[in-house]
Amino acid sequence: MSLASFCVLTVSMLLIGFTFLFLINLNMMIGDVEAQNEVIVFLDDNLSDTQTELIGQEIIAVGNVSSVVFYSKEQGFEDIKSRIPNSAELFEYIGDDSPLPDSYRVKIADLDEISTALMAINRIEGISQVQAPTDFIGILTSLRSAFTVIAGAVLAALLIVCIIVISNTARASVDTRRREITIMKLVGATNEFIRIPFFIEGLSMGILSGAFSAALSYITYNMIDNLLTNSDTTLFTALGIGGLIPPGTLALPYIAATIGGGALISAIVTGFSTHKYLKV
Amino acid sequence: MVLLKDVSVTFDNGVTALNDVSLTVNDGEFAFIVGESGAGKSTLIRLLINEIPPSKGRVYVNGFELSRLKKSKAHKLRRSIGYVFQDFKLIDNMTVYENVAFVLRCTDATNKTIRNRVPEAISLVGLKDKVKCFPRELSGGEQQRVAFARAIVANPKLIIADEPTGNLDPRTSLEIIELLKGLNEKCNTTVIMVTHEHEFVRGFGGRTITLREGKVVFDGFLNPTV
Numbered sequence: 001m002s003l004a005s006f007c008v009l010t011v012s013m014l015l016i017g018f019t020f021l022f023l024i025n026l027n028m029m030i031g032d033v034e035a036q037n038e039v040i041v042f043l044d045d046n047l048s049d050t051q052t053e054l055i056g057q058e059i060i061a062v063g064n065v066s067s068v069v070f071y072s073k074e075q076g077f078e079d080i081k082s083r084i085p086n087s088a089e090l091f092e093y094i095g096d097d098s099p100l101p102d103s104y105r106v107k108i109a110d111l112d113e114i115s116t117a118l119m120a121i122n123r124i125e126g127i128s129q130v131q132a133p134t135d136f137i138g139i140l141t142s143l144r145s146a147f148t149v150i151a152g153a154v155l156a157a158l159l160i161v162c163i164i165v166i167s168n169t170a171r172a173s174v175d176t177r178r179r180e181i182t183i184m185k186l187v188g189a190t191n192e193f194i195r196i197p198f199f200i201e202g203l204s205m206g207i208l209s210g211a212f213s214a215a216l217s218y219i220t221y222n223m224i225d226n227l228l229t230n231s232d233t234t235l236f237t238a239l240g241i242g243g244l245i246p247p248g249t250l251a252l253p254y255i256a257a258t259i260g261g262g263a264l265i266s267a268i269v270t271g272f273s274t275h276k277y278l279k280v
Numbered sequence: 281m282v283l284l285k286d287v288s289v290t291f292d293n294g295v296t297a298l299n300d301v302s303l304t305v306n307d308g309e310f311a312f313i314v315g316e317s318g319a320g321k322s323t324l325i326r327l328l329i330n331e332i333p334p335s336k337g338r339v340y341v342n343g344f345e346l347s348r349l350k351k352s353k354a355h356k357l358r359r360s361i362g363y364v365f366q367d368f369k370l371i372d373n374m375t376v377y378e379n380v381a382f383v384l385r386c387t388d389a390t391n392k393t394i395r396n397r398v399p400e401a402i403s404l405v406g407l408k409d410k411v412k413c414f415p416r417e418l419s420g421g422e423q424q425r426v427a428f429a430r431a432i433v434a435n436p437k438l439i440i441a442d443e444p445t446g447n448l449d450p451r452t453s454l455e456i457i458e459l460l461k462g463l464n465e466k467c468n469t470t471v472i473m474v475t476h477e478h479e480f481v482r483g484f485g486g487r488t489i490t491l492r493e494g495k496v497v498f499d500g501f502l503n504p505t506v
Contacts, residue, residue: 183371183383185358187359187363187383188356188360188386193388
């Protein structure tokens, strides 16, 4: 196992780890932002309590809805008052009666399917207007799709790099031990006996590179997390996002997946490569 | 026993290396196979150790019919053959003992078997006092003796020696052939020695098979002249 192969493999696995961490955090953050967005369903005036309740049930029946909360016209008016401070004159002019209709605040479970849900809600009798942040949601979903595609491409490219490095290492290893292999073949060693040392060598390289890259990426991730959580105001808090996935939650599955992944890739590629180059 | 029945080997490039060769080497026999470069000697060896299949005919070695032998079972055939290379093919970073023991390790022998057989094989080739030496510390003749010890340690039924004297001076070559003859007589091991040195073999005598352009042109016994 050459040091160069080990380094290239470690760096590749480190980049795979970072890409993966970036992707799951991005997904979580987009999820956070998405969760804060809601659809406001304004109801017609002069509906009875029974009719209002029925509309609420019909909204739930549409499906793809995670929560439905009723907002009376009074609650809505108070909400607006609290959001626009120093406007007492304006609200004095409007008076105590709420000019807003009753409404339902609806949260959609799968935002990719929001248009179908909106169409179904719009068809319900007694609804005057449906307000949904479709543009913003559209941006978020396309952002997530784009990042998923980019990260997928990066992961695929890095995986190919890993396969080439492991395959070349196995080939070089076979070449340097050609003499030994010839003797082994002619004295009657089984194919497995000849292949096993190369397989173990590849597997060890995968495990070591995996462990090394897991440790490095975990330390870096921890540092980034500390940096962000210790700042008073961050971009995340401004956006209402909770921050990164806590390192403690990630540690065990991430390290196990990186070492296991490294071992698995190495085992498979070394197995194929030695089979190809040994010709035993 | 080695038996070839109407065997031909034609390579993909159309070259026929062996053409309708039939021969038998019985158990316990010592046979020289001689021929010039391109006569088909190497092809014959590759055939016997199951490295290449025959294009035509049947090959039997130590009870295995090679055209029916699966690649995954080739090790069984090879365990019954001791192979000696022209360039010795010793492993440089292993001592004489380790080089010889290496064969047994490759064939899953127990440590007890290794401890018993290796010193025995080394003694048989007269290198008892060189067990701890590395190949670079040995002369060409001594290195070839180690190769012989390695070939016989697993107690094979057949020894194939491929130009074993090719890199040695005449005196050492004679010693090596004497050693082979001795192994053949003491252990009743079948020996096939392949060489291009016609004159040398003529001087030594015995069963001689001459190949020319892929065909057996002589198969008989020569009287020793030395």
